[in-house]
Amino acid sequence: MIRSELIQKIADENPHLYQRDVEKIVNTIFDQITDAMAQGDRVELRGFGAFSVKKRDSRQGRNPRTGESVAVDEKHVPFFKTGKLLRDRLNGQ
Amino acid sequence: MADKTLTRMDLAEAVHAEVGLSRNDSSDLVEAVLTHLSDALVRGETVKISSFGTFSVRDKAARVGRNPKTGEEVPIHPRRVLTFRPSHLMKDRVAAGNKG
Numbered sequence: 211m212i213r214s215e216l217i218q219k220i221a222d223e224n225p226h227l228y229q230r231d232v233e234k235i236v237n238t239i240f241d242q243i244t245d246a247m248a249q250g251d252r253v254e255l256r257g258f259g260a261f262s263v264k265k266r267d268s269r270q271g272r273n274p275r276t277g278e279s280v281a282v283d284e285k286h287v288p289f290f291k292t293g294k295l296l297r298d299r300l301n302g303q
Numbered sequence: 304m305a306d307k308t309l310t311r312m313d314l315a316e317a318v319h320a321e322v323g324l325s326r327n328d329s330s331d332l333v334e335a336v337l338t339h340l341s342d343a344l345v346r347g348e349t350v351k352i353s354s355f356g357t358f359s360v361r362d363k364a365a366r367v368g369r370n371p372k373t374g375e376e377v378p379i380h381p382r383r384v385l386t387f388r389p390s391h392l393m394k395d396r397v398a399a400g401n402k403g
Contacts, residue, residue, distance in 0.1 A: 211343040212351045219339050220332065231322050235332050238321045239314050240355045244393050248400030251307040255314075258337045259385075263397055286401035288356070288394060290387030299345050300360060300383040 213240075247288050257295035264289045311337075344385060356389040 213236065221232040243253050243261055253261040263286050271282040292300075315330035324332070340358065343350050350358040360383050368379040389397070 211339075211348050213353050213355075216336065216339055216350075216352070220335055223335065224332070234322050235318050235324075236336060238317050239333060239336055240352055242309065242314050242317045244355065244396055246307075246309045247393070248396045250401050251309055253309040255311060255337060258341060263401055285398050288389040288397045292385040296341050296344070296385065299341065300385060
């Protein structure tokens, strides 16, 4: 499923809404999640999962082509943990 | 780093503010989006949201695990797990926003 298919499903279920509003709704939801993480916040959606930001320490990396060692700065990466309900549903429980 | 936690309610509030639907309808729509995402994943589909990321379901084979406390061997059954791969855009935004 891709973004446009998700929008179509929601639009089909809500014939009273304009398509462009459905697009706005779906985009708002994903944008909010990204914005929250960009500010270092968590997003917890019970039953679905939680988005959070993890810190990766700086380290000494290596250029795999040249073997040259390079300093890799500390960085923050997005992380998703599946919620219990969804994890159970994936396993048919 | 801020340490706020957003919930469904915050997402519904954003939909309400952005589109002008009632708070009730907004929260129903947030729920509908999450339900469609979950249902697709439970069907085994990959969910690709451009500029956000990709959720995919992977099959894990059975293996022998060990209870770290007792050292006892326990069988771990085959299972399906969900992985999320953030888009480059999300990675860049999260890295930039949490810098320093």
